[in-house]
Amino acid sequence: xxxxxxLRGAASALIAISSVGLFSTAVSSSGASAAGSTFVIGxxxxxxxxxxxxxxxxxxFSALGLIYQTLVQENAKLQIEPDLATSxxxxxxxxxxxxxxxxxxxxxxxxxxxxxxxxxxxxxAILPATNDASASFIGSVTNIAASGANSVVLxxxxxxxxVLEGLSTVNMAIMPASAITAGTIATKPDGxxxxxxxxxxxxxxxxxxxxxxxxxxxxSLATVEIETIPTEQSISxxxxxxxxxxxxxxxxxxxxxxxxxxxxxxxxxxxxRALQLxxxxxxxxxxxxxxxxxxxxxxxxIVQDAVFGQGKVVGPVPLGPYATTPVSAICPTQxxxxxxxxxxxxxxxxxFTFTAITSTDLDSTSAAQAIAMQSExxxxxxxxxxxxxxxxxxxxxxxxxxxxxxxxxxGADPDPYVMYNRYFxxxxxxxxxxxxxxxxxxxxxxxxxxxxxxAGQVKDWKALSxxxxxxxxxxxxxxxxxFAALAPTVKGFTLSPVNSTQLASLANTSVS
Amino acid sequence: xxxxxxxxxxxxxxxxxxxxxxxxxxxVLRLLPxxxxxxxxxxxxxxxxxxxxxxxxxxxxxxQPLLQQYWSWxxxxxxxxxxxxxxxxxxxxxxxxxxxxVTLELAFFAMLIGVIIGIGFGMWSxxxxxxxxxxxxxxxxxxxxxxxxFILGTVLVVFMSSHFHxxxxxxxxxxxxTNPWLNFQQIIxxxxxxxxxxxxxxxxxxxxxxxxxxxxxxxxxxxxxxxxRQAFVWRHLFFNALTAVTTMSGIQLGYLLxxxxxxxxxxxxxxxxxxxxxxxxxxxxxxxxxxxxxxxxGFVIVNMLVDVFYTLIDPRTRKR
Numbered sequence: 001x002x003x004x005x006x007l008r009g010a011a012s013a014l015i016a017i018s019s020v021g022l023f024s025t026a027v028s029s030s031g032a033s034a035a036g037s038t039f040v041i042g043x044x045x046x047x048x049x050x051x052x053x054x055x056x057x058x059x060x061f062s063a064l065g066l067i068y069q070t071l072v073q074e075n076a077k078l079q080i081e082p083d084l085a086t087s088x089x090x091x092x093x094x095x096x097x098x099x100x101x102x103x104x105x106x107x108x109x110x111x112x113x114x115x116x117x118x119x120x121x122x123x124x125a126i127l128p129a130t131n132d133a134s135a136s137f138i139g140s141v142t143n144i145a146a147s148g149a150n151s152v153v154l155x156x157x158x159x160x161x162x163v164l165e166g167l168s169t170v171n172m173a174i175m176p177a178s179a180i181t182a183g184t185i186a187t188k189p190d191g192x193x194x195x196x197x198x199x200x201x202x203x204x205x206x207x208x209x210x211x212x213x214x215x216x217x218x219x220s221l222a223t224v225e226i227e228t229i230p231t232e233q234s235i236s237x238x239x240x241x242x243x244x245x246x247x248x249x250x251x252x253x254x255x256x257x258x259x260x261x262x263x264x265x266x267x268x269x270x271x272x273r274a275l276q277l278x279x280x281x282x283x284x285x286x287x288x289x290x291x292x293x294x295x296x297x298x299x300x301x302i303v304q305d306a307v308f309g310q311g312k313v314v315g316p317v318p319l320g321p322y323a324t325t326p327v328s329a330i331c332p333t334q335x336x337x338x339x340x341x342x343x344x345x346x347x348x349x350x351x352f353t354f355t356a357i358t359s360t361d362l363d364s365t366s367a368a369q370a371i372a373m374q375s376e377x378x379x380x381x382x383x384x385x386x387x388x389x390x391x392x393x394x395x396x397x398x399x400x401x402x403x404x405x406x407x408x409x410x411g412a413d414p415d416p417y418v419m420y421n422r423y424f425x426x427x428x429x430x431x432x433x434x435x436x437x438x439x440x441x442x443x444x445x446x447x448x449x450x451x452x453x454x455a456g457q458v459k460d461w462k463a464l465s466x467x468x469x470x471x472x473x474x475x476x477x478x479x480x481x482x483f484a485a486l487a488p489t490v491k492g493f494t495l496s497p498v499n500s501t502q503l504a505s506l507a508n509t510s511v512s
Numbered sequence: 513x514x515x516x517x518x519x520x521x522x523x524x525x526x527x528x529x530x531x532x533x534x535x536x537x538x539x540v541l542r543l544l545p546x547x548x549x550x551x552x553x554x555x556x557x558x559x560x561x562x563x564x565x566x567x568x569x570x571x572x573x574x575x576q577p578l579l580q581q582y583w584s585w586x587x588x589x590x591x592x593x594x595x596x597x598x599x600x601x602x603x604x605x606x607x608x609x610x611x612x613x614v615t616l617e618l619a620f621f622a623m624l625i626g627v628i629i630g631i632g633f634g635m636w637s638x639x640x641x642x643x644x645x646x647x648x649x650x651x652x653x654x655x656x657x658x659x660x661x662f663i664l665g666t667v668l669v670v671f672m673s674s675h676f677h678x679x680x681x682x683x684x685x686x687x688x689x690t691n692p693w694l695n696f697q698q699i700i701x702x703x704x705x706x707x708x709x710x711x712x713x714x715x716x717x718x719x720x721x722x723x724x725x726x727x728x729x730x731x732x733x734x735x736x737x738x739x740x741r742q743a744f745v746w747r748h749l750f751f752n753a754l755t756a757v758t759t760m761s762g763i764q765l766g767y768l769l770x771x772x773x774x775x776x777x778x779x780x781x782x783x784x785x786x787x788x789x790x791x792x793x794x795x796x797x798x799x800x801x802x803x804x805x806x807x808x809x810g811f812v813i814v815n816m817l818v819d820v821f822y823t824l825i826d827p828r829t830r831k832r
Binding site for chain 2: 042046048128129131133202203204205227229230231233234236237238240241242243244257259390392393396399429430433
């Protein structure tokens with residue numbers, strides 16, 4: 001017996017280590033309560049930048065949208081509503097926009113917001129050296145001037161009612177003129193929102209505290225922390241362990257594993273999936289070849305295969321008052337007979353071959369979309385080769401237009417001008433990846449932008465959608481959901497589809 | 513004298529190896545498409561003018577000639593300056609200084625558990641060949657080798673969180689001196705997962721070595737001369753098997769550093785592995801280069817220490 005004492009010691013150590021799980025369950029609740037004073041949000045992404053003018057990452061918009069505010073904002077129905085501007089009016093044939101500012105609004109540094117701050121903020125946004133990614137949305141603005149302490153006047157080079165949409169993004173955040181002068185914006189956020197910046201650990205966490213002087217009333221959550229958790233499965237586990245109170249998710253498979261007691265909120269994302277085509281050369285220069293692809297595509301099947309049915313087939317304008325209905329002017333649903341007719345008209349009755357690029361780094365569902373589409377196109381003899389690229393390679397090829405077709409997830413906007421002027425407008429930023437241009441599209445975009453009546457815009461934007469889909473410029477596929485999983489104790493949170501205000505209702509959220 | 517010579521020889525080869533690693537990692541990273549600007553802006557890069565992109569390239573330091581970049585990095589490295597992260601603008605040494613202790617602690621616990629289980633069950637199996645004790649040992653080794661650590665880790669996390677609402681690693685990581693008990697809970701489970709593969713390899717090596725040695729003439733002679741069972745097991749069998757066990761442990765420790773990359777992702781530990789993955793995704797070259805160099809240095813140094821250890825435990829190697 002004595003001779004095996006050493007082995008027994010090793011076995012005892014093993015058992016002791018294995019028992020830790022049993023003992024430690026007793027302390028799990030204490031661990032959760034330690035984090036209880038902080039409302040923790042788990043996300044696979046991390047805050048990348050804290051200068052609101054240069055952010056491009058979705059989470060950056062959501063996080064900084066709690067600290068900074070804009071003159072106007074989009075509500076859950078994607079309609080423009082007041083934020084730091086209480087009212088506004090277009091004049092001079094939609095070439096001048098006058099905004100009245102909210103009064104008694106304080107920045108985190110204690111100073112009161114006035115028109116000088118607004119002018120300085122917008123001027124910083126359009127300054128080329130700032131590299132503001134949304135500067136083009138207010139590219140028509142030629143002058144920004146204060147009109148008294150609480151009014152600002154924007155002068156545009158041409159009639160442009162879409163400028164309001166441009167002002168609603170965090171990239172147009174209002175910040176103190178003194179902070180702009182001091183050059184502290186990129187290191188210490190200072191806004192007027194419900195929360196104040198507290199701490200940022202790159203790739204780990206971003207922490208905010210309640211703003212006691214918030215004009216909308218001090219939030220009940222004392223501290224909000226966005227914690228980077230590398231996988232959605234780990235977010236689900238942390239939520240169930242009670243160490244986080246909210247998880248931002250996009251994978252339906254993970255959402256479905258959560259018990260029913262957890263609140264699941266889902267909203268259509270303000271984006272869309274499309275197969276972008278290079279329409280200027282090769283077989284895809286033939287409009288009937290493109291139409292054949294459009295008619296052979298089974299969008300419902302793609303939604304099923306790519307996001308397990310958690311999405312909606314959409315046209316060029318996925319959401320908002322100008323949403324495209326039906327989703328396409330030709331073949332809104334799969335029509336193989338019609339696809340074959342278009343192939344004959346294209347002079348390719350037996351079909352043709354083209355290559356589509358995907359990047360699962362950028363959109364994890366893109367390969368599933370491509371495979372689903374590949375099998376449907378094959379039914380009419382169209383062979384689609386698939387090339388999956390790393391994110392950087394995809395971006396470089398996309399920007400240079402070095403592709404025949406590209407599965408893309410593009411940001412959307414309720415205003416079709418903001419969405420498509422960058423691709424097809426006279427002053428487009430992305431004419432090369434857009435792969436198509438026409439004078440009729442440019443005219444439609446301008447007409448819709450200059451039209452200030454709702455009825456007129458509905459008509460203009462419907463014509464735009466029809467033009468895009470009738471020419472099968474791209475093949476618009478679907479929009480998917482974003483999910484917020486909430487601990488059972490969380491009350492009052494509503495997920496917004498708009499990036500800049502996605503988490504805005506945290507101002508009214510409480511934990512019971 | 514031979515030990516000193518061995519150390520000097522291995523140190524020199526370590527320096528050459530690390531230099532080679534630095535060149536390879538530098539070149540490979542530059543062969544990847546894209547850079548910090550692309551990763552930072554995505555397709556929004558297309559919204560900027562050429563002058564703006566040139567300004568960003570200058571800011572991120574990605575426009576310089578390759579040789580100049582490498583020389584600049586190497587020079588800084590030799591003077592103890594690892595550079596600055598392109599993403600967070602924090603010194604790389606600060607980022608590594610925060611992450612390295614987490615990975616070292618994880619590796620230490622995983623190795624400790626792996627060695628205890630591996631040697632313990634390996635000896636137990638070897639001393640009872642063909643019996644139920646051997647079957648248990650063999651079973652553990654098969655399970656340990658067959659189940660990838662990322663699957664075991666995921667299953668463990670899902671099981672603990674869904675059944676016991678327990679996932680201590682998802683709380684902000686605390687240092688061992690700040691809250692030893694919470695730190696232990698955060699480290700022990702990923703360490704257990706990592707240790708299983710290590711234990712399996714060491715277990716098989718220990719068992720095979722002990723069985724082989726127990727059949728040699730000197731072992732039978734020792735038994736014939738009436739050496740006590742305990743002395744026979746530990747002094748004659750275990751000590752002689754130690755060379756093989758040490759070799760396997762050294763190899764496992766080297767692989768362990770790589771294994772932490774995935775386990776730190778699953779268990780949300782802010783260690784070097786997670787820092788490496790994030791930095792690769794961000795094309796944050798200064799961080800990636802330094803972290804890979806640390807992993808490589810760790811592997812090489814461990815191997816050097818194993819070689820030195822040989823000379824201590826096996827006098828025959830000193831005469832070579």
